[in-house]
Amino acid sequence: MATDASLLYLAALPEADRSALDLASSQDLLGVCRRAVDAARLRGRPVLTSWAMPVPYTDALDVWRRSRRVADRAMLWRSAWDSTFLVAAGTAHDLSADGEDRIGAVRAAWAELADGAVTGGGPTAELPTGQGPLLVGGVAFAPAAGTSRPPFPDALMWVPSVQIRGTAAATGRGAPLGELRLNAVVDRDSDPVRVSRDLLDLAERCLSPMPAAPDGPVTPPLPRESAELPPADDWKSLVGRAVRRMREGAFEKVVLAREVRYVADRSFDVPAAVDRLGRAYPEATLFAVRDSGFEFVGATPEYLVRLTGGTVHTLGLAGTTPRGATPEEDAAYERDLTGSAKILHEHDVVVRMLREALTTDCADLTVAPSPTVLKLANVQHLSTPVQGKLAEDAPGILEFAERLHPTPALGGHPRAASLDWLAKNEGLDRGWYAGGVGWSDTSGQGEFAVAIRSALIHGNVASLYAGCGIVADSDPEEEYLETCAKLRPMLHALGLA
Ligand SMILES: C=C(O[C@@H]1C=C(C(=O)O)C=C[C@H]1O)C(=O)O
Numbered sequence: 206m207a208t209d210a211s212l213l214y215l216a217a218l219p220e221a222d223r224s225a226l227d228l229a230s231s232q233d234l235l236g237v238c239r240r241a242v243d244a245a246r247l248r249g250r251p252v253l254t255s256w257a258m259p260v261p262y263t264d265a266l267d268v269w270r271r272s273r274r275v276a277d278r279a280m281l282w283r284s285a286w287d288s289t290f291l292v293a294a295g296t297a298h299d300l301s302a303d304g305e306d307r308i309g310a311v312r313a314a315w316a317e318l319a320d321g322a323v324t325g326g327g328p329t330a331e332l333p334t335g336q337g338p339l340l341v342g343g344v345a346f347a348p349a350a351g352t353s354r355p356p357f358p359d360a361l362m363w364v365p366s367v368q369i370r371g372t373a374a375a376t377g378r379g380a381p382l383g384e385l386r387l388n389a390v391v392d393r394d395s396d397p398v399r400v401s402r403d404l405l406d407l408a409e410r411c412l413s414p415m416p417a418a419p420d421g422p423v424t425p426p427l428p429r430e431s432a433e434l435p436p437a438d439d440w441k442s443l444v445g446r447a448v449r450r451m452r453e454g455a456f457e458k459v460v461l462a463r464e465v466r467y468v469a470d471r472s473f474d475v476p477a478a479v480d481r482l483g484r485a486y487p488e489a490t491l492f493a494v495r496d497s498g499f500e501f502v503g504a505t506p507e508y509l510v511r512l513t514g515g516t517v518h519t520l521g522l523a524g525t526t527p528r529g530a531t532p533e534e535d536a537a538y539e540r541d542l543t544g545s546a547k548i549l550h551e552h553d554v555v556v557r558m559l560r561e562a563l564t565t566d567c568a569d570l571t572v573a574p575s576p577t578v579l580k581l582a583n584v585q586h587l588s589t590p591v592q593g594k595l596a597e598d599a600p601g602i603l604e605f606a607e608r609l610h611p612t613p614a615l616g617g618h619p620r621a622a623s624l625d626w627l628a629k630n631e632g633l634d635r636g637w638y639a640g641g642v643g644w645s646d647t648s649g650q651g652e653f654a655v656a657i658r659s660a661l662i663h664g665n666v667a668s669l670y671a672g673c674g675i676v677a678d679s680d681p682e683e684e685y686l687e688t689c690a691k692l693r694p695m696l697h698a699l700g701l702a
Contacts, residue, residue: 234325237323238256251391254388255324268369269493273500275407282643290371300363308606337648341644344359345357345359345636347635428469460614462635485582486581489581490508511602516594543587567593567596603649604649639656657670671691
């Protein structure tokens with residue numbers, strides 16, 4: 206076990222770079238931990254401590270692959286906005302919460318913990334957004350009915366012990382540095398020597414230069430059984446029922462989802478799947494959250510909210526057509542997308558809601574006058590970015606996430622009537638599908654993606670999810686085919702198609 210920060214540093218560095226950089230000292234980390242324990246004694250409450258040092262560009266996927274083996278929890282994040290990656294490992298502090306007010310409860314606990322953090326180390330890489338220790342994780346689409354939902358709570362948010370951030374675009378020597386950050390929450394009885402030693406030990410195991418052996422079998426697992434939940438015909442009838450309710454005027458739009466569950470002959474290779482997703486969907490936010498052997502992964506084109514430098518960004522993404530096999534066919538599908546009154550209506554409902562939700566906190570709201578087309582490998586979508594300059598006393602990202610979720614791109618409109626119908630009729634435990642995955646820093650800057658194009662994986666069982674917006678003139682068969690197209694990325698990634 207290494208107890209010296211300089212060993213850790215060298216482990217992460219290519220041979221030729223070793224002499225060029227200052228050696229970090231374990232004494233420095235220890236000093237910060239000591240200060241934090243002193244502060245905990247003085248304040249009579251636990252104190253967040255965080256220490257950072259630069260690390261050269263590292264292969265984020267490789268670090269994450271190792272982290273998910275050595276830590277109780279791990280998360281990978283590659284941001285669609287600026288290509289920064291985040292690998293989080295271990296638990297410095299758990300802020301998970303259940304129930305309707307899950308995001309609010311996390312927000313309050315994070316504000317208390319973040320206040321008066323004792324920090325040290327650095328200087329580190331300049332990151333495009335967010336600084337210092339982060340709160341990472343995700344939230345379910347809706348609170349679980351009754352007892353806590355297995356395997357994840359309604360909001361699984363935690364401060365990781367080890368946090369590695371950098372820019373995925375950077376390659377080779379002379380490239381921008383990344384940041385390694387070690388976080389802990391100490392109380393009056395904590396032993397600073399032990400705290401710093403445990404952090405270095407975990408970081409070294411995550412950053413070890415040894416290549417991680419492949420996780421699963423070299424040949425992809427073969428599906429032994431699969432089930433559509435609900436069965437295809439039942440789901441189409443459900444779409445028909447939603448259409449009838451909308452024609453009766455009950456609501457304007459509702460998003461119906463379904464699950465496809467696969468049981469394979471052996472465990473799925475999650476890192477290989479994430480690697481494939483990342484390559485096939487470079488414009489997507491890539492995420493993987495692992496806890497207790499369950500892993501929720503996805504590559505989503507949709508973000509809920511991003512807060513950076515006094516600006517809030519969100520995205521209206523709704524309206525879908527397939528990609529064509531030829532440029533002509535693709536252009537025809539694009540014309541269907543931009544010229545369909547039904548699709549434009551579906552999209553407009555989302556943009557209207559986003560605008561309303563942001564108006565009060567933004568001095569200056571910019572909404573593109575008409576949607577653009579986002580082309581992914583499997584489908585194309587109508588897309589309208591929305592951004593605003595935040596007013597002085599505007600809230601942080603968790604409050605925006607709470608306010609925006611679920612947008613009518615994942616729930617419906619009007620919100621209360623559509624969600625109520627959904628809860629009574631969809632018959633699906635969405636879990637984290639269509640919820641949010643992301644992070645916040647101590648000042649409320651951060652990013653949350655909408656957790657679609659996602660799957661929950663546990664050993665040899667994978668649950669894949671997809672849904673689509675239904676309006677009064679939706680056709681059940683077409684909507685069913687749309688969900689099939691949305692499932693395709695994950696099916697390919699897992700080697701199931
Ligand atoms: C619900 C999903 O996607 C959402 C629904 C869309 C639609 O109805 O056109 C488009 C993008 C997403 O907002 C999904 O992928 O599961």
